[in-house]
Amino acid sequence: MPQEKVSDKKEKRVEGRGKFRRNKRVREEPFEDEGMAVPEDAPAIDAELCAAQIFDPKVLAQGKAAKKNELVKQSEKLHKVLADLGLGSRRDMEQLIVEGRISVNSEPAFLGQRVMPGDIVRLNGRIVKRMAQGKQPKAPRVLVYHKPAGQIVSMRDPQGRPSVFDNLPKISGARWIAVGRLDFNTEGLLLFTTSGELANRLMHPRYEIEREYAVRAAGVMTDEAKELLTTGVELDDGPAHFSMLEEKGGDNLNRWYLVRISEGRNREVRRMFAAVGLTVSRLIRVRYGAVRLPADLARGTTRELKPDWVQAWMAQLNAATSSTGGKKPAVKKVGGKKNTGRSFNRKPERIPDPMLSTVNYIASGSLGAAQGAYGRALARTDDVMPPPFKKGGKFGKSKGSGKGKGFGKRR
Known part of the structure; x- marks a missing residue:
């Protein structure tokens, strides 16, 4: 085969492979409503809704006391x-x-x-x-990030949108783990840590870590709507409620509210306001557990917590868990087989102890009565027994012997 034809085939194969790679489809994720877009020149959050101290001093004191108690146990x-x-x-x-x-x-x-x-x-x-x-153990690192609107909390995005991870400092030998998520157009406090255990401890619903949000909503908040939001409003994925709802002023059309909630379901705050007829135009998280959004932290910048703050926080969380005995609330199962009318709380039937039953049977005299009845039945049936079983028969006592030795030999 000529050398030119062989080279042409190789070139076609290479071109085919390259063409296949270029035409490879990228799976697109379904579009999700992220709320109203926030303009880039939107004013910063009011300082009254932020905190002067980034870490809660009450939690710091409780954590230090818990840490001291742990060390005393090791003394x-x-x-x-x-x-x-x-x-x-x-x-x-x-x-x-x-x-x-x-x-x-x-x-x-x-x-x-x-x-x-x-x-x-x-x-x-x-x-x-x-x-x-x-x-x-060395305290894990915890980073506070003031997330601006227009960033996604993900390492990769098929749509090519900016990521919060692009603004985080580089670390060696570890990686930043986001503690919870914020929607694309939601702003405010976002925590990162190098400890997966701490991240799970802060995110898991059973620990009920409190979050606070500053919400700007369009519409009129009636007393009935406020009562529904604080007692419980029904959503597609179950009921939800705010443990605190305070009005923080605003103009006639847009009012600011400060709300507190102990879970982090997808777009939960926006859906709760929508359930009572209010549209959220701006949503800013200002607190997550013991950490508050500092007023002097600019959007798109980070600040790291001190190691002793992190240790105190972890000690306080462990003390709170041990005080409850580590009990987990019952999880309501969804789906499965329906109740067919059987009582699942019914106690199982008692199975009597065979040894106790036998002892009681003998003590009551029932055993003697049964033996007597059995003997009388044998006496009545002695005349009609088959010949082999009669006394002196084929299987009876041996002839010429003083004592019977049971059955004789078979012939």
Whole structure:
């Protein structure tokens, strides 16, 4: 075969492959209503709806107290720790403490003192190297992002829209995980963390982490509508309600409201307002749990929480979970087989204990009566028994023997 024909076939194959790749279809995602578009020159949120402090000081105090309680549980008596290190008996260590030769964190030690894993113990001015103990886990990083309208909370978008991940700082050895989502045209506070466990703890519905939103809606909020929003309004995916709803002023057509909710279903706030006849023209999240949107954080910028804030928050969350006993609310099942009229709460029938039943049967005399009836029945049927079973028959006692040995031999 000529060399030119072979090269032509190769070129056609390459062109075909390239053409196939160029014509590869991209699956399009269904269009989803993201609410009214917010103009780029929209004024910033009112400072009254934001917070001066980014982290809730009440949660910080509760978290530090919970963290201290956790460390206290890990503490040990000082003289026991020194004795376990082989420095002497416990009584010897107590004597050294009385003599003032031992210090803890540069302070003189005292009898009965408890030390924690991070305390620095010195004997005669020299640091005592304690046994290797489990290090405290490093606090995950938590990032606060002021999301502007017109950005999607996704790494990739088939439509090529801007992503919030484009404005996040680069990290090595980890990745940013979005804590919840905000619609394309929703603004405000968006959290990111490097811990999947913390993200799940903050997002899962059973923990009921509170969120607050500043809502600008067009229409008149009647008393009946306010009552429905706070007691419960029916949506396509179930009832929903605000735990707080406050009016924050505005003009005649557009009014601002501050609402609080403990779940994050898809477009839930917008759908709740629409259910009472109000149209949301602007939606801004101003709080997520213990973190508030700071007034001085510009749109499209980030700020990282301090590690001690994150540790305090995690300790407070763990303490709140342990106080409830770790109980999970019952999940209502949807679908499945319908109730056919049977009572599922009916107690199972009691099965009597065979041993107890036998003992009671004997104690009542029923067993003796049954044996007597059985013997009388045998006596009545003795005359009509088949010949092999009669006394002295083929299978009876052996002839010439004093005692019967049961059945004879078969012939």
